[in-house]
Amino acid sequence: MRIPDRWVLNSPIDEHGREVDPWQFNEGRRLDLDARLRLRVALPGRELDFSLTGLGIVVVHERVARVLERMGVRDVQLIPVEVEGCSSAYFILSVLSTIRCIDDARCEEVQHWKPEDGQPEKVGEYRVVAGMRIDPTRVGDAHLFRPWGWSVALIVSDELKRALEHEGITGTRFIEV
Structure with a gap:
């Protein structure tokens, strides 16, 4: 979102113009x-x-899809999507792998959802993660995944980065975790 003069994409709609549930693309399950x-x-x-919609759906150009394929990245689903006014092929990237890898002790700040927060379905998950650090020993050979309990983050291996x-992929910004 910090790239000047970049496009901004809305959430997906179906062929009838009805909005599609945007949250399903970040749930880590095959659709x-x-x-x-x-x-x-x-x-x-x-x-x-590489783009994010306003609600955090990852949208990638076919060039990104080719890199993922070439590297043998597993546990992703590339869902074809037509982008208004574009002839290029784009995909919604649904990352299916979730790894419990956040190293709470090394993060700047961590807060977990508690029963008194009034959202029982989130109890135990992360409410705040600032200055995220992960435990690389928990990651194995994964190239692309979301950390358990903090689905707003997308983590890539150094090799994939x-x-x-x-490839000169535009729209990415990497922060070492």
């Missing part, structure tokens, strides 16, 4: 969608290879 999905451009600008940078 069986019958609808052809479309994304409207909320704010025109420079097209990016280098491959994306080598």
